[in-house]
Amino acid sequence: MASGLVFAYREIKKETSEKSTAKPRSAAEREAALKKWEATPDGIQYKKWETSPEGKKVLAGAAKLRKSIRDSIPMEAVVTSLALPPGSRLGFEVMVRINGDDYILSFGLQQSTEFQPLHSLKVNDKLLIRSRFVSYAPKYSYPIVAGDYVERDSKILYKRAPRKGGC
Template identity: 50%
Template structure:
């Protein structure tokens, strides 16, 4: 009886081992980093899929509209400042974001005759609630027609309207820092 049981278990163990080894080989092949050409091709394929989606079609339509053309022109005007993280002088035109905007706090700022949405998110951590409250208090002290200096690491498009969205990483008024986002630790 023992011989029959061993005879049945042995093939099961061998087959299980082969299946496991085969899946491990496939996983190693899947983990292999893509070459630059393969990565570029994969990105191109993903982009084509997105462009064919309803959101992609809507964005393409917006891009060729007068609002989209104006937004791209506005972004081109400040591209060097974004890249260099340098000062941009502006005047606050509204202390609230346009209707329909979502996420975070923001204001409209006129820089070089173009209006930009400046978003800022005070850092809220369990360790330093006082810094969060102080950031909010200082940001709430801003008023329409205040002259500010802004630095930003990034700019983006809403895909509607003509405003470019800037990340407000640094905001200064009257040579006093109103808001400064701490650089992320341990990340990109």
């Protein structure tokens, strides 16, 4: 009886794994999906923002950091504000200036105690940061830099823990 259950479980597992593996979409399928999304109200609004002066400024600021992020080069930053503009909901974050441009330095949801050392930050603190990602959204007037590593006065204030079970 036990061997029958194991055999049945293997068959169920085999069926679900075959169903759950989807083939990657072709370039033509991705392009068609993008065109379809661009025709939606959200897509139209995003395209308008992307071509607006504010959108161009945000995209240019994000592009300036891509090489440093790709090569994991530490970036010098100065804290300009401990609060974000009203309506921001990114978790724990501060405003920083990197190479003359303003950015939102975001760490994630504020539920964790690992952010406790970051609460000691003050305006005009000089930081050394590393990030793995820069993003943007029409809702925000600044590019959003994901904070993975923050150092002040040669002391590590924050270092993102590696993901468990991932690559």
